[in-house]
Amino acid sequence: MKKQFSLLVLLFVCQFTFSQIVINELDCDTPSTDDKEFVELKSDTPYFSLDGYVLVFFNGSSSGGDSSYFTVALDGYQTDINGLLVIGSDTLAPFPQLLISANTIQNGADAVAIYSGSESDFPEGTLATQTNLIDALVYDTSDSDDSVLMSLLGVTEQINEGSSNNTNSIQRLQDGSYVSTTPTPREVNDGVGESFIAISMATDQDQYNEGESFDIVFSTEENVTEDITFSFTLDNYGFNASDFSGDTTVTIPNGFNSVSTTITLINDTVDEGDEELIIKYENLNWPYIANNNFLKLRVNDDDFTVAPFGTPLNPTYGIVQSTQPAGYYDSLDGLADAELHQALQDIIADPSIVRAQTYADVIDILKEADQNPANSNQVWLLYTEQGRAKLDYQLTSDSNGKWNREHTYPRSRGGFYSIEEDEIADGVDVFWTTKADSLRHGNSDAHALRAVDGPENSSRNNKNYGDPILGGYNGPENTLGSFYGDVARSVLYMEIRFNGLQVVNGFSEDTTGELGDLATLLEWHRNDPPDDFEMNRNNVVYNWQFNRNPFIDQPDLVEYIWGNMQGQAWDQELSAAENTTLQVEVYPNPATNMVYVNGLLSPAKVEVFSVEGRKVKTYPINGNTVLNVNLSTGMYLFKITSEDKATVKKIFIN
The missing domain is CATH 2.60.40 (Immunoglobulin-like)
Incomplete structure (x- = not known):
């Protein structure tokens, strides 16, 4: 033994x-x-x-x-x-x-x-x-x-x-x-080893439209001394043999160093979304190896859908209805100040109902919640006010042309952080129990995360909101401020949702738990009311997190907690009546000097604000009117008030 x-x-x-x-x-x-x-x-x-x-x-x-x-x-x-x-x-x-x-x-x-x-x-x-x-x-x-x-x-x-x-x-x-x-991957560092022949693949472009054809060229650095036959695949998730035609087995003839094959993309009528095919070698044998592989090409689908509501640049109102459960806000009635604040937190941070998802799940949430209403294959970017392909999510350190996740309440100021489990997108039905003290979960709260342009996210950094001269952030130059109200409501939501966060007046130092400027955010909220895009994303996030942003459903709550109604008791029915939208048309958009206001049956007041919230003109009008506004080029907010009803329209002046 x-x-x-x-x-x-x-x-x-x-x-x-x-x-x-x-x-x-x-x-x-x-x-x-x-x-x-x-x-x-x-x-x-x-x-x-x-x-x-x-x-x-x-x-x-x-x-x-x-x-x-x-x-x-x-x-x-x-x-x-x-x-x-x-x-x-x-x-x-x-x-x-x-x-x-x-x-x-x-x-x-x-x-x-x-x-x-x-x-x-x-x-x-x-x-x-x-x-x-x-x-x-x-x-x-x-x-x-x-x-x-x-x-x-x-x-x-x-x-x-x-x-x-x-x-x-x-x-x-x-x-x-x-x-x-000098690096020598797959080569013996010193001594004698078997030599390989590397085969490269290439196409003229990195994206094509359905219905187009393209050539794949396979080549070696030197002419081969025998016929080389090999196969490749194009499959990737939903992209398969039903999406293309063409030979996927090729031969580089003896004495030559390249071969090409033509692939035709089938133009169907199915809304599959933009897809990516991946060209992969299937059977290369030594001494032939891949110089490059897994070549990814974009296939643009022309069967995208258009939502019945507008983008934030061309907002619509009243088309998308809130999916809040019956009685969702009833516990707030009759409350004011600290009691109102606490009762609201009890709703949106209820640990027996509300769910927290992983930071990786947020990518999938944003692809749905921030979907571009004008093109279902894109997300709408918050600050730069444009659509971008969902497939262009940033996966490497290079953010150019990519989109990523932006914390409207900056992570460094909020004290949020990721853990290892945050790297796993495990879907809507796998979640953490969360409560008001679960500040770490602010890292992945989709009510305060938006799809943004990668470089702009870096430029925004963790600045306060407001006057750039004072170190604040107002968005990129030459944008129209369509995101102002959205940002304000998401930041104010975070103060209510999580203990330890506060929105303060002025330009806070880089202090954990504080973000400014409250006065700026209140003006942004007032001058850019919730539109259908924002209500739709509120509904989508609710499907994942089982809580809502109350300031989208009930915008006047902002005034009762931070604004000009502080100290007064909240009454949901009165607020709903006060918030009835005035049905009026303001056109053309864009306009020059003449702006038409139609749909008014009673005397009204038109207030014109810059996107920063500064009032520039006031017009008392009586019924339908043509206004000679004489404004410089830019985006303006037209607030029309009549018989205790109001609406806000965004108009671009050429």
């Missing part, structure tokens, strides 16, 4: 002695977008199975605490004929065998290590350890040595890749030493 046991131990040791796997190359920092970082593993033998191994990345910063931040299970993968396996994003060339998201690998001082084990052995935040350790590399980008991390991993040297934005990679040499030099 002892001999048999010793033999088994010897075999086990020999397996790891003669079939070892090491970290062969690491590129942790690439210039600009950081999208071509990779790790390369190397086995002593070719086609080595990586079942039972896991790759773990450790954060050596003070906040990271030398603990794991990302783990890759290697089960199901094997090295190639040179014993190599490359792990990187789909922008790396040659194309990696194992894909991870771009900009995942941190610069340093950090570490990457191979372990015998499984992904579950290393939940996020696991302290670096030598238990079951196979190989480790502690590295930096001209940072000080992390002696604690080296000690934890049993490493005596920290390898420098170069300064920030360097063009190097760290490469292991045959003698076990390291050198920092």
